[in-house]
Amino acid sequence: MFLQRQVPLAICFVVGVVFVFQDFVPHHDSEQLLTVFTDWGIIITGFASLLGVGSLIQVHWLHIKRQNAGWGYSVVTYVAMVGTLAAGIASGGKAAPDAQTGVMPAFGWVYNYTMVPLQGTMFAILAFFVASVAFRSFRARSVDSVLLLVAAVILLVGNVPLGEAAWRWVMPEGVPGIADVGDWVMNTLNLAVRRAILIGVALGIVATSLKFILGIERGYLGGGD
Amino acid sequence: MAMSRQVLARREVWAIIGAGVLIPIVFSIPATEVSISKGVQAVYDKVESIPPGGSLLLSFDFDPASKPELEPMGRALARHAFKRGVRVVAMGLWITGTSMAEAIVRESASEFGKVPTRDYTFLGWKPGGYLVIVEMGQDLRKTFPADFNRNPTVGMPVLDGLDSLRDFDYVVSIAAGDPGVEKWVIFGRQKHGFALGGGCTGVIQPGLYPYLQTGQLDGLIPKIRGAAEYELLLRRGHGIPEGLASAGMLSMSFAQLALVGLIVLGNVLHWRSGKGTGR
Amino acid sequence: MVPRLRLAWLVVPVLGVCGQALAQEGEGATVPLSAPTGVELIDRPNDDGKALMLLWDVMPYDAEGVVYRVEVAAGEAPFRETASLAWQGGSRFLSSEQKWPFWAWRKDDRRHLHVLTSFQAEEPDAAQAGGSRLVEKSLEPLTRYRVRLTVLRGEDSAWAGPLDAVPVGNLFNRVKLHNLIYTLLFSGIILVYIARARRRELFLRRIPGLDAVEEAIGRGTEMGRPIYFLTGRYDIGEPSTMAAITILGEVAKKVALYDTRLKVPHTYPMVMAVSQEVVKEAYIEAGRPDAFSEEINFFVTDDQFSYAAAVEGMMVRERPAACFYMGYYFAESLLMAETGAETGAIQVAGTDADHQLPFFVTACDYTLIGEELYAASAYLSRKPVLVGTLRGQDAAKAILMAAILAGTALATLGAAAGWSPATLGYVLDAFRDFGG
Numbered sequence: 001m002f003l004q005r006q007v008p009l010a011i012c013f014v015v016g017v018v019f020v021f022q023d024f025v026p027h028h029d030s031e032q033l034l035t036v037f038t039d040w041g042i043i044i045t046g047f048a049s050l051l052g053v054g055s056l057i058q059v060h061w062l063h064i065k066r067q068n069a070g071w072g073y074s075v076v077t078y079v080a081m082v083g084t085l086a087a088g089i090a091s092g093g094k095a096a097p098d099a100q101t102g103v104m105p106a107f108g109w110v111y112n113y114t115m116v117p118l119q120g121t122m123f124a125i126l127a128f129f130v131a132s133v134a135f136r137s138f139r140a141r142s143v144d145s146v147l148l149l150v151a152a153v154i155l156l157v158g159n160v161p162l163g164e165a166a167w168r169w170v171m172p173e174g175v176p177g178i179a180d181v182g183d184w185v186m187n188t189l190n191l192a193v194r195r196a197i198l199i200g201v202a203l204g205i206v207a208t209s210l211k212f213i214l215g216i217e218r219g220y221l222g223g224g225d
Numbered sequence: 226m227a228m229s230r231q232v233l234a235r236r237e238v239w240a241i242i243g244a245g246v247l248i249p250i251v252f253s254i255p256a257t258e259v260s261i262s263k264g265v266q267a268v269y270d271k272v273e274s275i276p277p278g279g280s281l282l283l284s285f286d287f288d289p290a291s292k293p294e295l296e297p298m299g300r301a302l303a304r305h306a307f308k309r310g311v312r313v314v315a316m317g318l319w320i321t322g323t324s325m326a327e328a329i330v331r332e333s334a335s336e337f338g339k340v341p342t343r344d345y346t347f348l349g350w351k352p353g354g355y356l357v358i359v360e361m362g363q364d365l366r367k368t369f370p371a372d373f374n375r376n377p378t379v380g381m382p383v384l385d386g387l388d389s390l391r392d393f394d395y396v397v398s399i400a401a402g403d404p405g406v407e408k409w410v411i412f413g414r415q416k417h418g419f420a421l422g423g424g425c426t427g428v429i430q431p432g433l434y435p436y437l438q439t440g441q442l443d444g445l446i447p448k449i450r451g452a453a454e455y456e457l458l459l460r461r462g463h464g465i466p467e468g469l470a471s472a473g474m475l476s477m478s479f480a481q482l483a484l485v486g487l488i489v490l491g492n493v494l495h496w497r498s499g500k501g502t503g504r
Numbered sequence: 505m506v507p508r509l510r511l512a513w514l515v516v517p518v519l520g521v522c523g524q525a526l527a528q529e530g531e532g533a534t535v536p537l538s539a540p541t542g543v544e545l546i547d548r549p550n551d552d553g554k555a556l557m558l559l560w561d562v563m564p565y566d567a568e569g570v571v572y573r574v575e576v577a578a579g580e581a582p583f584r585e586t587a588s589l590a591w592q593g594g595s596r597f598l599s600s601e602q603k604w605p606f607w608a609w610r611k612d613d614r615r616h617l618h619v620l621t622s623f624q625a626e627e628p629d630a631a632q633a634g635g636s637r638l639v640e641k642s643l644e645p646l647t648r649y650r651v652r653l654t655v656l657r658g659e660d661s662a663w664a665g666p667l668d669a670v671p672v673g674n675l676f677n678r679v680k681l682h683n684l685i686y687t688l689l690f691s692g693i694i695l696v697y698i699a700r701a702r703r704r705e706l707f708l709r710r711i712p713g714l715d716a717v718e719e720a721i722g723r724g725t726e727m728g729r730p731i732y733f734l735t736g737r738y739d740i741g742e743p744s745t746m747a748a749i750t751i752l753g754e755v756a757k758k759v760a761l762y763d764t765r766l767k768v769p770h771t772y773p774m775v776m777a778v779s780q781e782v783v784k785e786a787y788i789e790a791g792r793p794d795a796f797s798e799e800i801n802f803f804v805t806d807d808q809f810s811y812a813a814a815v816e817g818m819m820v821r822e823r824p825a826a827c828f829y830m831g832y833y834f835a836e837s838l839l840m841a842e843t844g845a846e847t848g849a850i851q852v853a854g855t856d857a858d859h860q861l862p863f864f865v866t867a868c869d870y871t872l873i874g875e876e877l878y879a880a881s882a883y884l885s886r887k888p889v890l891v892g893t894l895r896g897q898d899a900a901k902a903i904l905m906a907a908i909l910a911g912t913a914l915a916t917l918g919a920a921a922g923w924s925p926a927t928l929g930y931v932l933d934a935f936r937d938f939g940g
Binding site: 023031032034035038039041042045046049094095096107108111112115116119120122123124126127128131132134135136138139140149152153156157159160161162163164165177179183186187190191194195198 | 324327432484495
């Protein structure tokens with residue numbers, strides 16, 4: 001219990017307090033201390049990835065062993081993981097074509113022709129999701145929703161050159177451009193609300209950090225108090 | 226039959242948006258010029274103010290998922306720096322974006338006949354996320370003892386006088402999420418006080434506005450439109466032809482105006498079906 | 505005496521003295537060159553000991569065409585030029601341009617300032633046997649540097665120095681004094697309210713999103729479907745992730761009681777390791793250690809969209825009864841929340857990622873906005889100590905609101921009464937960020 005509770009709490013308290021004040025001590029010894037702890041952090045992060053790989057292997061192995069629904073996907077995961085690893089080792093981690101021969105290494109093929117298009121597709125899907133959500137949500141049901149709708153249309157039209165051109169063509173001389181109106185909506189109306197949320201969040205972060213440093217909140221150690 | 230929200234289902238909305246993206250590409254319709262926003266102009270002016278031989282740190286903090294949106298601004302910034310004879314030091318905080326970022330820098334450098342380790346270097350990736358930023362603020366060479374191509378950073382000519390983040394004339398993070406621009410503000414600029422600009426996807430753009438307004442970021446290139454603005458500035462200022470971002474602006478125009486049309490249509494149908502009157 | 509001096513700073517119109525220098529601009533070209541006066545080489549305060557400051561008077565000959573050359577040498581090495589400061593365009597390199605608050609630096613328009621952080625040094629050239637090359641090196645702490653300042657105009661020149669100084673690291677960064685005060689003030693306020701909460705119970709307003717936790721878990725039990733809990737896209741060091749893990753502990757206790765299945769897919773291994781312990785303890789505390797499984801928490805990938813794709817796939821296949829999205833999110837938020845909504849799950853999100861809030865609000869049944877994420881552990885556990893921190897946050901927020909109102913009033917008054925920007929600047933310095 002002592003090793004599971006008191007020691008982590010003591011470490012959290014000492015390191016927390018030291019590094020709150022370290023930010024105000026510019027001396028090179030203080031910076032050196034930060035460097036040492038940063039190095040530790042980087043090393044721990046590196047080793048933690050082994051933890052992740054271990055979990056991945058275990059979970060998918062159990063799926064295959066028990067033949068859970070969709071266990072075939074676990075086989076695909078294994079094949080992709082081992083295949084990419086082998087290609088990476090064979091290519092020395094390089095994806096760029098050889099400077100002399102122009103030959104693309106195996107890892108380059110995996111990276112450029114599998115990972116890049118797959119990831120690009122996933123992100124591109126977001127545009128379609130946003131479109132369907134916008135179509136569903138922007139309805140003039142009340143005064144509030146009308147304001148939301150108008151702001152959305154201004155930003156959508158002002159964001160693209162064709163919209164800007166159409167606005168200039170329709171509006172008389174002297175009326176600000178729609179991109180400027182959009183900027184005003186974002187930087188004045190939207191930002192005021194955003195700042196209020198951010199101030200609340202920042203105070204929440206201060207309070208939460210303080211609770212962890214002082215050992216008031218121990219939920220992360222498991223088992224509440 | 227009234228075409229209600231249910232009738233115009235998700236897939237039909239998607240098809241209309243898809244058509245909006247594809248039509249300008251298929252029929253090669255030329256784009257119109259964009260207007261320049263203050264944030265993009267600020268980044269351009271800052272790069273413009275770096276003296277030849279000065280230094281620019283470009284951090285490619287995104288993965289291939291955001292390549293279509295962020296690669297054009299990465300190329301535009303690298304081209305701008307190389308054109309002006311500014312030394313470019315590039316890196317990335319996202320492991321899966323490493324090879325992509327290396328290719329962007331290498332290809333942009335070769336356009337201007339720049340030599341690796343003398344005119345530019347790609348430092349690569351290191352685990353630790355924002356901790357890498359903290360460590361670079363202490364000692365650049367200790368953080369990256371060798372670059373991506375395993376050239377030692379000690380004695381590398383391109384890094385002359387660049388011992389830590391504060392020695393760079395300008396730092397720009399092009400980011401799709403975390404670690405990204407926000408972490409560069411908090412753990413980089415706040416601590417070491419260097420000039421910092423950003424580039425980002427449209428999704429995280431609103432989250433970076435507060436930093437831009439307070440001056441914690443001195444410029445921001447948001448989404449593909451920002452990249453198109455930068456490309457336009459490069460053509461006007463240096464005669465560098467526009468790239469992928471400008472080419473994509475018309476697709477953006479069609480897709481977004483199609484979305485506006487859909488929203489208007491949705492509301493008309495909503496009111497005609499009587500729901501808008503409170504029935 | 506000292507407060508009076510401080511007040512005098514506020515009153516002395518800096519623009520007056522600045523006018524003297526500006527008036528000379530046109531006449532400077534006819535004034536003969538002489539060695540710069542008032543030259544000082546000092547250690548730069550508030551730093552890690554890797555910079556020096558060179559100060560000298562604004563000279564009567566300062567005008568277009570005048571160039572100051574700064575030469576630096578480490579120890580007894582020969583002088584080499586490190587900077588060439590031309591008086592042209594808007595460039596004046598005045599001491600008043602140093603971006604520090606008034607309590608850390610006395611801005612002076614009658615003095616020039618150049619900060620030295622590097623110098624040119626000769627070292628052997630690896631590419632050329634026996635040859636050497638000049639490299640730019642950073643100043644090092646506790647090393648003696650000599651500096652010479654030369655002023656040039658056409659063929660004329662005059663110099664001052666050499667002067668020497670040793671850069672040293674400082675134990676306190678006065679530039680951040682206001683940050684330290686705010687840190688101590690807000691921490692103090694929160695601690696005071698925690699102490700108060702121990703004595704008497706404090707009121708906590710309803711948070712519907714958290715009231716729905718029980719409903720969502722009950723639904724999962726009825727339908728025999730799993731509950732998904734996501735801890736966000738930040739690693740363990742972030743407060744939002746810690747807040748999400750704390751909520752996970754409370755949710756896991758209820759899940760254990762209802763005997764429902766819980767799945768926690770992770771994007772960071774360290775978050776997974778900590779969550780594993782938290783869930784295990786929650787099951788033990790609920791009296792159901794037998795129901796705990798190591799498979800509840802599992803790692804998927806640290807890649808953003810691969811993670812989103814994997815979670816979406818699981819959602820479509822397993823059709824969870826409820827999905828909790830706690831912590832910080834980026835573009836994957838809508839992809840996952842829309843898929844969850846499509847599968848018919850009851851969804852509760854809690855995030856301080858303000859840019860993702862619109863997506864969660866649209867696709868989820870309940871959304872905890874910003875600070876509500878941090879209030880959740882107090883709300884769910886109802887522990888007085890945790891509730892006290894919420895009251896402390898509210899008090900701190902009230903102070904900030906008062907500061908915003910006072911600042912706005914002051915700026916408006918200043919504009920109406922025509923105060924000089926410098927006068928208002930003294931007040932605004934207290935709320936300004938000065939970076940490193």
